[in-house]
Amino acid sequence: MLLRLSRSVRELYRVCFLARAGEIGLLEFLAGKDGDVGAITQALGVEPDRVQALEALLDLGVSIGELRAAKGRYGLKGYLATALAAKGEDSWRAMTSEVAGLHVPCLLAAPGREADAAKLSELTVALSSVIARSSRMLEPVLKVVTRALIPPRGRVDLLEVGCGSGVYVLAALQRNRVVSVTAVEREPDVAKGATEAIARAGFADRCTMVNADIRTLSFGPDFDLITLHNNIYYFPEGERLQLLVRLHSWLRPGGRLAVTTPCRGGGTFARFMMLWSTVTAGAGSLPDPAEFASLLRQAGFAGASAKRLIPGESYTLFLAKK
Ligand SMILES: C[S@@+](CC[C@H](N)C(=O)[O-])C[C@H]1O[C@@H](n2cnc3c(N)ncnc32)[C@H](O)[C@@H]1O
Numbered sequence: 001m002l003l004r005l006s007r008s009v010r011e012l013y014r015v016c017f018l019a020r021a022g023e024i025g026l027l028e029f030l031a032g033k034d035g036d037v038g039a040i041t042q043a044l045g046v047e048p049d050r051v052q053a054l055e056a057l058l059d060l061g062v063s064i065g066e067l068r069a070a071k072g073r074y075g076l077k078g079y080l081a082t083a084l085a086a087k088g089e090d091s092w093r094a095m096t097s098e099v100a101g102l103h104v105p106c107l108l109a110a111p112g113r114e115a116d117a118a119k120l121s122e123l124t125v126a127l128s129s130v131i132a133r134s135s136r137m138l139e140p141v142l143k144v145v146t147r148a149l150i151p152p153r154g155r156v157d158l159l160e161v162g163c164g165s166g167v168y169v170l171a172a173l174q175r176n177r178v179v180s181v182t183a184v185e186r187e188p189d190v191a192k193g194a195t196e197a198i199a200r201a202g203f204a205d206r207c208t209m210v211n212a213d214i215r216t217l218s219f220g221p222d223f224d225l226i227t228l229h230n231n232i233y234y235f236p237e238g239e240r241l242q243l244l245v246r247l248h249s250w251l252r253p254g255g256r257l258a259v260t261t262p263c264r265g266g267g268t269f270a271r272f273m274m275l276w277s278t279v280t281a282g283a284g285s286l287p288d289p290a291e292f293a294s295l296l297r298q299a300g301f302a303g304a305s306a307k308r309l310i311p312g313e314s315y316t317l318f319l320a321k322k
Pocket residue numbers: 128131132135136161162163164165166167184185186187190212213214215228229230231234
C-alpha cells in the first residue's frame with residue numbers, strides 16, 4: 001500500500017509542483033540556467049520569512065525528479081519542467097494550474113451538494129483567465145477548423161461566442177483581410193486580455209469586443225458564421241434549444257453555426273469535463289452527438305453534421321446551416 005500509493009501521490013505532487021513553479025516564475029527563471037536559493041529568492045520576490053518554505057518547495061521538486069540540485073544550486077531536470085519552461089508552452093503551464101486548482105477540488109467535491117456546486121462555479125469564474133490560456137492546448141486542431149470555416153477572400157461577418165484568449169478571432173482576422181468579427185466574452189479580465197491581443201496584432205478596427213453574457217444580447221440576422229469553441233457546456237441543457245434558436249435567428253440565410261466541444265465518452269480528459277459540467281452550478285453536461293445534432297435541427301437548422309476531430313477522443317465539430 002505504501003509503495004503503490006506513494007507512486008500515485010508523487011504524480012499528484014508533480015502536477016501541483018509544476019503548476020506552482022509556473023505560477024511563481026520558477027520555471028521561467030530556471031529555463032536554461034541554474035540558480036542558488038539567494039538568486040531564486042530575489043528573482044521571485046520571496047519574502048525573507050518565506051525562504052524556508054521556498055527551500056522546501058525546491059527540495060520537493062528535486063525529490064520528484066523535476067529539479068536537480070548540486071552544490072547548493074538548482075536547475076531543471078524533469079521532462080515536464082524542462083518542456084513547460086520553454087516559451088510557447090503557456091497553454092500547458094496553464095493546464096497544470098487548471099488541473100491542480102479546479103480539477104482536484106471538483107473531484108474532491110463530487111457528486112456534490114448545492115453548496116459545493118456553487119463553490120465550484122465561483123472557482124471556475126476565479127480561474128477564467130487560466131482556463132482561457134489552457135484552452136489554447138486545442139489551438140493546433142481549432143486553427144485548422146478556423147481555416148476551413150473562413151474563406152481566404154470575400155466578406156465574412158463572424159460572431160464568436162465565449163472567445164476566451166481571442167486566439168480564433170485572431171486566426172480568422174489573419175486568414176481573410178475583410179473578415180469582420182463581433183467577439184462576445186462574459187468574463188471582464190478575459191475580454192480585456194483578448195481585446196489587448198487583438199489590438200497588438202493591429203486588428204482593432206475589424207473586431208468589436210462585447211464584454212457580456214451572450215444570453216443578454218440581441219442581434220439582427222447579421223452574421224455569415226457563428227462559432228462557439230469549448231463553451232456549449234457553460235449552458236445548462238434546458239437552455240440550449242433557446243440559445244440555438246436565437247443563434248439561428250442571427251444568421252443570414254445560408255449562414256453557418258460551428259460548435260466544437262468534447263462530447264460524452266472519450267478519454268480521461270473528456271470524462272473529467274463531464275464530471276465538472278455535472279457538478280458545477282450553472283453548467284450543463286457534455287452533449288451526446290446524436291442528441292445535439294437533433295437539437296440543432298429542432299432549432300431550425302437545415303442540416304447538422306458531427307465530425308470527430310481527434311482520434312480516440314470524443315472531441316467533435318458540429319456544423320449546421322441556416
Ligand atoms: C473554456 S473557455 C474557451 C475559450 C475559447 N473559446 C477557446 O476555445 O480557447 C470558455 C469561455 O466561454 C466564456 N463564456 C461562458 N459562458 C458564456 C456566456 N454565457 N456568454 C459569453 N461568454 C461565455 C467563458 O468566460 C470562457 O472564457
